[in-house]
Amino acid sequence: MNARSRTFDELVAEADAVSVDGWDFSWLDGRASEQRPSWGYQRQMAARLARARAGLDLDTGGGEVLDGAERLPPVMAATESWPPNLVRATRRLRPRGVVVVAVEQDGPLPFADGAFDLVTTRHPVANDWPEIARVLEPGGLYFSQQVGPASVIEIIEYFLGPQPDASRWRDPEDARTAAEAAGLEVIDLRLEQLHTEFRDIGAVVYFLRKVIWMVPGFTVAQYRDRLRDLHEQIEAEGPFQATTTRFLIEARKRPTADADADEHEGGEHV
Template identity: 70%
Template sequence: MSRSFDELVAEAEAVSVDGWDFSWLDGRATEQRPSWGYQRAMGARVARASAVLDLETGGGEVLAGSTPTLAPLTVATESWPPNLAKATRLLHPLGAAVVATDDTSPLPFADQAFDLVVSRHPVTTRWSEIARVLRHGGCYFSQQVGPASVFEIVEFFLGPQSERVRNIRHPDAARREAEAAGLIVADLRSESLRTEFFDIGAVVYFLRKVVWMVPGFTVDQYRDRLRELHELIQTEGPFVAHTARFLIEARKPPIGTVGTN
């Protein structure tokens, strides 16, 4: 017997959305994974590094699961207090320091402090600060959300978006910004991945957790539209969207390279 709209929505409203763990969606939504396997590739780099910085670590889950042994010096940053507390609980026992930061102030680290900077799905990428804290020969390795990601959901609630909005977070822009900061882009690739939502609870949970998809989302504000989507899923099956992801690896030139100090 299928569960009612009100039951599904109430359940999704009540569950915690702290951290960056999406396991609550198991069996309720699926997302195709990028072919490059970011966490595994990140772990291989962390294992070889001596000083690692994980920017916007969320709840610390990606860093903690990337390798059995973290680098001798490992630091993670986070700005959202619930995530900060969760990351501290998870990463401190592994030997990593967790530092509270915001999205506008300079990173609280010395120049050339890290040989590896990583970040999975950063909200913002501050290329000049990344270049500053990287050692010469060091690497920035990041999986990012690409343009118009899951916009089938966004446009269901907000209507058609402009081409300007649809092209925000384009990998070509990331390349230009990295190079402008003095980094050399060693790898840049992107994929469009199938995502399916099997019930309206999954949609509510997703929009509560990924707050920039539909800014200011609340169930009360969008209840009528949510009910329409619930009925659509009931009659036509899973709601299909497409996630955009890109991988970027950018290196700071070694000392002695033309253009470096």
């Protein structure tokens, strides 16, 4: 049944009941669309994983993105903090030899110093730069696609009102500063603004239930009147338009003083 032939109550009830576990957005096919960044994160991530010796994927969700890589390093771990996603990721990734580890969202990473030569993450909730730097070996790489400043601000402001500081949220330059302070050298940093549209109110409900930081504490019951207004707007004017922002960051861990000294000493003995 076409979404536009269904009532507000039907669309909202369906979107409020469907599972939002994992990081697969295929439920939105035909109901919402999001332009993809030009750099092709998953393709680039897969290429780096194929060359790595030991990899770590942070905030892996249900493991969908990591599982898209054809070849994984001999040692591969992933972390996740949300229990439903942890179960999904373990089922998906364990057959490929990936160790999926439960972590606290703001807690330390349960890995030794310098354990990995590659750390990846797509759309992390936050970056613990000192911990990322700690688990990377000298010369190791951090590679990530992240949500940028004021992403889908049109949806956020529709429900929460004006957000005057939105342009400072998740600023790529703040990420650069924090990464460098932790001992990483940023070797690539790119930002793109992309087009997103929501074609029915069910798509909006599903999106806000899944991407929980957009409208914190979102529930259909709390925002039902506002949802109904938006449904009527979409019915009258067409899809709700929004701007998505994404940035790509790649950083290398600087060699330590001891590593530099060892390399220099080794050179003298050749």
